[in-house]
Amino acid sequence: MADGQSNTTERFLPQTGLQHLIDLLTTDGYEVIGPQLDQGAIVYDTLTSVDDLPRGWTDRQEAGTYRLEQRNDDALFGYVVGPHSWKQYLFPPLTTISTADRTDAGWEFQTPSEPPPRRAFLGVRACELAAMKVQDRVFMGGVYVDPAYQRRREAAFIVAVNCTLAAPTCFCSSMGTGPQCTQGFDLVLTETDAGFLIESGSDRGAELLEQLPTREASESERDLGKAARQQAVDQMQRSLDTAGIRDLLLTNMEHPQWEEVGKRCLSCTNCTMVCPTCFCSSVTEVADLTGDHVERQRVWDSCFNIDFSYMNGGVVRNDVRSRYRQWLTHKLASWHDQFESSGCVGCGRCITWCPVGIDLTAEVAVIRGSGSATNEMHTDVAMQGET
């Protein structure tokens, strides 16, 4: 697991050196995962060659829109983030968390003990490093540690890549998470027309760096890198005003905007599926035909699913208004109470992949603009039941 900060000066890696990096990681036993084109989007999948990377492509993103376009150069990392995040490798959409076997003596229970896949993530952006830190606190920072996440996280080797552009949906600057990668990686790359600038952020990153065909970066090469990174800062259009955001949202639980956004929201769960920090899950029982061997499979769930809040007394959050309010107040407000950080890293995926283009930064701005509303007392809440 990468937790160090930049501890070496930048070195120069020629463009041909990237294949060396992939080969070294593969030789070390890592399955290298990186961005590539699939079905009209840039997604993360296993790769063995730099030729698998989306050379010369970029993404055009707006609220509810994602399109690939050809660039006028051969950049390998000339895009931002797509529908995938690294969450799918650390907190997989489906994981077996325990098994049960019927024996003559009764049920016997076990939890998986096989070693996790050794994976190297190539092309991790600053907002995604921040998202990993957020999920670290969720799965490893509390009273109980999730073994499935912990094993995968500790096994992962992280090659970050600094963004050299920003999409209109990006707002990491205002969340304090980017666009420059500052910590949480083993290696970090900045792509320029001439080649890569590379730094290590951990001991094992430094070890690998020594084996790469790098040389000392010249002043002009470092300036090129700086300019490329600055371009992402300069292109950033969107922002979320986070000043006092926890109290702002939690004192506006009856704001009319929840009703308003509830009319547009389809409750489709897209935002929670693409979000790199959303961690809600459910466990399903999968039995073999005899019923004697049962696996408990954890699958991603979403607070937008109607039965997510189901209890024996009924569904607590029965309308879209209350489900959107749960998602946004959790992400931006109560997350601070639970994990001492925001649950949002400003990657903009929820804006891009919302089929109706709901933009959380705009929703917050509306609530911020109109003061507080009063709470209503309840009388018809769900019944206390199966206790």
Add this chain to the structure above:
Amino acid sequence: MPHRTVTPGPAALTHDPWLSHSVRIERLVEEMPGVATYDLVFDDPATAAAYTYQPGQFNMLYLPGVGEAAISISGDPGEPGHIPHTVREAGNVTHALAELKIGASLGLRGPFGSAWPVDVCIGGDVLLVAGGIGLAPLRPVIYALLRNRDQYGDITLLYGARSPEGLLYADEYTDWRSKGLDFQTTVDRGTAGWKGNVGVVTELLNRMSLPRPEQTWLMSCGPEVMMWYTIQAALARELSREQIYVSLERNMNCAVGLCGHCQFGPEFVCLDGPVFRYDRVESMMKVHDL
């Protein structure tokens, strides 16, 4: 990280939080149609020896192939060797549980969650207000208080149910009273032969004397609407918000704060609750569909 009132018991922390223990139904009592109490014992003697729990905590009972249900422990924490769970048939898991017989094998994870403040209220008067099956999570409090009866002032239980048949644990009432519990019941609808109170449980609270409200602790479990009116009645009798504790219920799926289901505002009911001091949840209890 947020303040948590209870750290997990040794049995819960010594292994993977997803791993169930093998348990067996040692004793089975049908309390009323659709409600039964299952006394569970561990197959593994070492696990049994290590297992302790506090009043108000719950276990995840697991029927392989069907699923898990969060069930509060309704036994005497001083005798953790066999662990009673009073269960109302309400969903898939509890329906399947109702099919099981004495000796049947199932899984158990726990104990989880926060506890009733039986230590905080030493020296004071204790008022327990329960509705229906809400008495089950409070029974460990009754056992714990009566076990150390001389450490407390007045101990009162006000218990309401829909009908006389809905009053749980009726065969223990004489014993509880003999050990110093001031105990009143009420029902929504009387039946032939019922000579007791008829009406809501808050009427009993309004009628009773509270000689020293500043040293009286209220613990309440039942339908949220019942708890809400009980709290209002207690506040009117000059109990402070810090002297009131409630047990809340939400959809608990993982029981260890990792799945997100049971969130109640910033609280994970499975970790921060189910027992909450009222001042911590008051503002959220006023929000619809939270």
